[in-house]
Amino acid sequence: MTTKRRSVTPDPRPAAAGRQPRDPADDVRQRLLSAAVAVLREDGFHALTQTRVAERSRLRQSHLTYYFPRRADLLMAVAETVASQMQARVSVQSNGRPLDIDGLRAVLHAQLADRELPRLMLALVAAADEDARLGAWLVRFHAGIAAMLAAALARAGVEAPADALAVFQATLVGLRVGGLMTGARPAELSSRLDRALDHLLADSSRDPGKVA
Missing domain, CATH: 1.10.10.60 (Homeodomain-like)
Incomplete structure (x- = not known):
């Protein structure tokens, strides 16, 4: 007995307005x-x-x-994914309210507890010695994190000077790498981060209507 194959006819209906077919x-x-x-x-x-x-x-x-x-391609993509997840967390607090300084502190404290992402970034920094393309990516990634921090502070009513923000970002990186080197507890690192953030706030202009 011969089985007749059914032909599949493409659906002539257009995709929903504003939505492209998923690749x-x-x-x-x-x-x-x-x-x-x-x-x-x-x-x-x-x-x-x-x-x-x-x-x-x-x-x-x-x-x-x-x-x-290459493994470096995978590591770069993972770093970008983790950064995107962090950006989503700093957009709003867990209760759905606009981000405030306390909410930003909580997000940054959680990042300090993550010991694996700094290891990944250090591996990329080491690999960049032999890969100019990777070095350029690291520069862009660092600038993207700076922009994310500036935007998060702005949503909380804080306009940080570029130099002060650069020092704060360097402190954040140093705390994460230093935590790996010394085995410092997350609570100890968080206390140091709070002091750095307080210094940043002291150097910044603030909108009392937005800052909690």
């Missing part, structure tokens, strides 16, 4: 990135290998190497 490739890439972030958070930076990420995503390693040919 399946975006889903694969996002699945790989989600797996990579999960490996970083749960197993640590040492486990963030292409093989481990492919296993976690339940995709073939050829998929991963197609989107991220």
Whole structure:
């Protein structure tokens, strides 16, 4: 008995207004990135290998190497993903109110407790010695973090001078790297961060109507 195959006719209806059809490739890439972030958070930076990420995503390693040919490509994408997650957290507080200084403190304190992202960034800094493209990416990434901090402070009613903001960002980086070197507890690092943030606020113009 011969089975007649059904032909599939494309749906002639247009996509919903304002919404483009989703590219399946975006889903694969996002699945790989989600797996990579999960490996970083749960197993640590040492486990963030292409093989481990492919296993976690339940995709073939050829998929991963197609989107991220080198480990450095994967590390850059993971760093950008984590930064985007942080940006989402500083946009609003958990209760949905506009961000205030206390909310920003809470987000920054949580970042200090993360020991794996600094390890990832240090690996990228080391690799940049032999890769000019990676060095340029680090400059852009650093500038993006500075812009994110400035925007978060502005939403909280604080206009920070560029020099003061640069010092605060350098302090934040130093605390995270120093925490790895010394094994300092998150509470100790948070106390130092609070003092640095207080100095930044003292050097900044503030809108009493926005600052909590």
